[in-house]
Amino acid sequence: MSNEEKLFILFVTGRSGAGLSTVLKILEDLGYETMDNVPVSLLLGFFNKINLGEEKISSKAIAVGLNIRTSSFDAINFIKDLESIKNIEKFKLETVFLDCDENTLSQRYTKTRRKHPLAKDSNLIDGIRVENEIIKPLRETANLVIDTSLMGVNDLRQLISGNYTLKDTNTIAIGIKSFAFPNGLPRESDLVFDVRFLKNPFYDDSLRSKTGRDSEVGKYIMTDPEYKSFFDNLSNMISSLLPLYKAEGKAYLTISIGCTGGQHRSVFVAEEIANSLISSDYEVEVSHREL
Template sequence: MQDETGNPDKGAPRQRVLLVTGMLGAGKTTALRVLEDLGWEIVDNFPIRLLDGLLESTPSADHGGAAPLAIGFDSRTRGFDPTRVISQVKALEGREDIELNTLFLDCSSQELERRYNETRRRHALASDTPVATGIRAEREMLAPLRRWAELLIDTSGYTSNDLQRVIRERFAPATGEAMTVTVSSFGFSRGMPPVADLVFDMRFLDNPHWDPTLRPQTGQDPDVGDYIRKDPAFDEAFTRIRDLLLLLLPRYRAQGKAYVHIAFGCTGGRHRSVFTAEQVALALREEGFSPTLLHRNLGSRAADLLEGGLRREK
């Protein structure tokens, strides 16, 4: 918004702009996807040399264009030059109509190499050399930008869901509820979640995995939900867990706790934990909470090898 002289109106809301960059494979795409879910306008793989022009065309707040803007770029971006990016950002920091920050997503070289080998992807800077060579070259190239960025997230020990949670916690819009609640599911056979305040083990319930017709389905499918509900232990266990959470969450909030992560686990993370997490999230919404629902292992392949090799659960 401009005043009568054509200069930015000092009383107008500032356009929030976040530059999202970092090491290839560190999670930029995941971060941008979560920001989009949070209501940000997303521009990915943007030629950063055109940044000035993009911001000049950004709608002003008084025309309904005040949605925050996230701009993704990395070492593959055409004309990418970290030193030039920093110079551009410095020049834009003087604008009174823009609040500009830079988020850098980093990851250890060893973990990046593992991810590349697991997905069999070629590193953009490696050409016909080993992946490690490309990672070293990229890290050296990005060093000035990493030092410059105001926000740094190291995803070395993160799953995709961990990164989603962190992005939501840092960038979700402020609401009347001063506490962010996350409800998630996971499979014990794939490891415990690294960040959880409350963990409930649902492996005491009858396992749909042993029903051949239910095995390919998940806890989001009605037939699986009906199967789990028929377990005599489910209703009482669910009621007690729900009541415990409704007791604890207001007390956590009163104590100033900003984030609460409630995790439900089963063997493979596809049936019992998913269904229970879904039902608990629904119950919390009915009580006025706004939980974020995440399923860590729902996208994993069916856990035949993981569960089939274990003792059969009744």
């Protein structure tokens, strides 16, 4: 049985508050049948019925959300259960682990006023740390780990759609993101480029309040004698890499371009690279983290 004929089962797990519900909603929009917080014992019975032909589903893919809230959930036993499901010829199985740093999780729980499932005596940080130790084996065995600490919903949708779309496609989707280095690297990055060596419009009073989307800023940056050779080399390198990533089976690639403030140089270069790739018939989405 080919992979195309198999039922694709995607297990989504991870730290509480890292975005499991959001990811399941994204997958539902992509055409997945979704299940959340179903006891593991019932899940195993459900998949066994599908294997025996006693249960039918309308979609060619199922997304299952599981975390510490799930009844009878045990990370080690669940990994063993995954192996037994993988051995069923009718199924193709992958797992996604949603991670998030401790400070961001704490802020999310404080903002929503929700209680962490393992927070005893209202000690949120202790609950977060205990959960992390319990589910660590799942992170180590996941096919894909996504750190959502610095990701918005659109970033998450872009990444999930790129990796788990159900559409038949032979293309690779590309996300290009500008950012400021002092605010940290975008964690979803596959490739990162530093353009801080280019002339900085920030030091021109007439350009400081503008962005790399403004034509005056672009013209200023292009007066840098290093710009043309840099851009040509970067564009050629990316173009040569894309077929290799595609051949590897990668459906989505995130290219991040950074400068000091994330307002001028990185924005302009990101837009120019995007235009170059679009002209070569690639599917491209551009975002500017600091704008």
